[in-house]
Amino acid sequence: MHSKTHRTFAIKNMKRxxxxxxxxxxxxxxxxFAKALGxxxxxxxxxxxxNxxxxxxxxLVDVFPLAQSTISQHLKELKNAGLIQGELKPPKIKYCINHENWTMxxxxxxxxFD
Amino acid sequence: MHSKTHRTFAIKNMKRxxxxxxxxxxxxxxxxFAKALGxxxxxxxxxxxxNxxxxxxxxLVDVFPLAQSTISQHLKELKNAGLIQGELKPPKIKYCINHENWTMxxxxxxxxFD
DNA sequence: TTTGTTTATCGCCAATAGACGATTGGTTTA
DNA sequence: TAAACCAATCGTCTATTGGCGATAAACAAA
Incomplete structure (x- = not known):
């Protein structure tokens, strides 16, 4: 019943x-969002x-001293968070801000922050 | 000279x-800041x-279903990021927003976000 | 001084994150 | 078809994070 990735616990220790x-x-x-920006x-x-x-x-690979795979990974995380989107523009992929989620x-x- | 926690690299692979x-x-x-909020x-x-x-x-230990040590850890991270500060109020510690950094x-x- | 209360720290573990090189897949162009 | 190009994914490694219980440290009160 429990997910294997989490421990079980005694009833008297409830609250965990x-x-x-x-x-x-x-x-x-x-x-x-914050995590993606972190x-x-x-x-x-x-x-x-x-800009x-x-x-x-x-x-980006030219701009940052990082491997192409590393850049790609960061782009993936930004995409998963919804902050950017990729448009197929063969043979390249054009990345833009996702303005809807950006606004959100x-x-x-x-x-x-009030 | 290099920190032990980072690899060295070949010159021809510069850019890494x-x-x-x-x-x-x-x-x-x-x-x-974002990481702390993540x-x-x-x-x-x-x-x-x-509030x-x-x-x-x-x-907080009463409010959240987490161990005291876990709460303490989160408070520590918020403090390290500068978002909160702790004031000794023996035998307790009173945590408040750090308004200066909060504003920053x-x-x-x-x-x-423009 | 001893006891009780409160919070921080330690040690441990599983899971996640971040970096890399190498490989794969898809699309043009020769 | 073949070659070239671009970007994503895979596999591996190390470091960091997030959770826990147990212990230590700090201080008040008895």
Whole structure:
């Protein structure tokens, strides 16, 4: 019944995390965005995208002293968080800010900081 | 000379990360704040602090279904990021938002999102 | 001084993250 | 078809994170 990845616990120790805690939707969403922003390379990539409006993976490989696979990995995480989107522009892939989610993130941070 | 925690590399493979990349101050700062916000429990703790204005570790242990040591760890990370500060109020410790850095973070996110 | 209360730290473990090189897959162009 | 190009994915490695219980440290009160 329990997920194999989590320990069981004695009843008298209840209150301990059973798997994981569920937070409000906004809390989860904000944490997800923040996590994606929690690496300087990804911040830098996004700043670059804001200037260029769009760009290709190859451009970034030239800009940052990182392996192509590493850049690709960061782009994947930004995409998973919904902050960017990739458009097939053969033979390249054009990455742009996802403005809808960008606005959502902006609003969430705004509200959070009052 | 190199930190032991980083590989060396062949000269012909230059362009690879020598230890780590140095980004602009704002980029680093923003990533650091974002990283601290990158866990829903820490978001929830901060929201709680915003409401309460201040609180003790013990209060949080009652609010969240997490071990005292886990809460303490999250508080430590928030403190390291500068988002909160602890005031000795024996025998307890009162945690509050660090308003100076809070404002700095707010501004950085604001600027980042345009 | 001893006891109780509160919080931080330690040690451990599983899971995740971040970096790399190498390989694969898809699309053009020769 | 073959060759070239670009980006994603795979496999591996190390470091970090997040959780826990147990222990230590700090201080108040008895």
């Amino acid at each position: 995390s059973l798997g994981h805690i569920v937070y409000g939707k906004d809390t989860e969403a904000l944490a997800k 690496h300087p390379t990804r911040i830098a990539i996004l700043k670059h995208l804001e 260029q409006s769009c760009c290709f993976t190859g451009d 993130a902006k609003t969430l941070f705004q509200e959070f | 990360s020598l230890g780590h990349i140095v980004y602009g101050k704002d980029t680093e700062a923003l990533a650091k 866990h829903p429990t820490r978001i929830a703790i901060l929201k709680h602090l915003e 309460q204005s201040c609180c003790f570790t013990g209060d 973070a707010k501004t950085l996110f604001q600027e980042f």
